[in-house]
Amino acid sequence: MQDNQLPDTGFRLTEEPIEILSSDLSPGLIRSHPQTGGIVTFEGRVRNHHQGRAVLRLSYSAYELLAGNEGQDIAREAKERFGLDWAWIIHRTGDLSVGEMAVWISAASPHRQEAFAACRFMIDEVKHRLPVWKHEYYEDGSHEWVYCAHHT
Amino acid sequence: MNNTVTLRYFAQLAEQRGCHTEQVELHPGQRAEELYRQLQQRYRFSLDQEILRPAVNGVYTTWDQELQAGDEIAFIPPVAGG
Incomplete structure (x- = not known):
């Protein structure tokens, strides 16, 4: 991506490994924000267990129209609330195996405290608001929809 | 059929309905809660209104x-992102 096309807040859904997008994004954000002193990045990854059951893989589906609006709103809210240099969120969709990245969140500010707080704020909001659903497949052959969060 | 809306189904609702989208006709002045109650009866959705959130046109x-x-309507099951 060209630096001059990068907005300070953003949200993307991607069916490809998140690393492709996030590693493309980071250098441009850093170059265009020389005032940044702290970047906090959160990576949510697929773990191999859920409530005592062995997880083999999972599948994420999303409502793209609503997710696009909510994801962008979360990033914008974080930037305003914590005075960030940038706030970015990428969420994966489709089939993922254990160890793969499900979500990537990046918060940057002149000083580290705001970036830590903003990163936590964004992942908490994602878990409550972003219309993404997880279907888990277990070692015993069963599979089911997982509720991570009820709407508040 | 000039009073139709598009329904989008996700997760458990898509599974129970057996499709991801359909067109339905509205009654005049129908509200989101009335539409869901009607659909829940028709398709025997297991999710009660209290654990869903309505979304219209992506909001x-x-x-x-x-x-x-012409609205695009979705009843959002509990989410599980991150």
Whole structure:
């Protein structure tokens, strides 16, 4: 991506490994924000267990129209609330195996405290608001929809 | 059929309905909660209104929102992102 096309807040859904997008994004954000002193990045990854059951893989589906609006709103809210240099969120969709990245969140500010707080704020909001659903497949052959969060 | 809306189904609702989208006709002045109650009876959805959130045209809304012809409506099951 060209630096001059990068907005300070953003949200993307991607069916490809998140690393492709996030590693493309980071250098441009850093170059265009020389005032940044702290970047906090959160990576949510697929773990191999859920409530005592062995997880083999999972599948994420999303409502793209609503997710696009909510994801962008979360990033914008974080930037305003914590005075960030940038706030970015990428969420994966489709089939993922254990160890793969499900979500990537990046918060940057002149000083580290705001970036830590903003990163936590964004992942908490994602878990409550972003219309993404997880279907888990277990070692015993069963599979089911997982509720991570009820709407508040 | 000039009073139709598009329904989008996700997760458990898509599974129970057996499709991801359909067109339905509105009654005049119908609100989101009335539409869901009607659909829940028709398709025997297991999810009660209390654990869903309505969305119209890609934005979360309230259950008392009056629906308009051409709207895209979704009843959002508990989410599980991250």
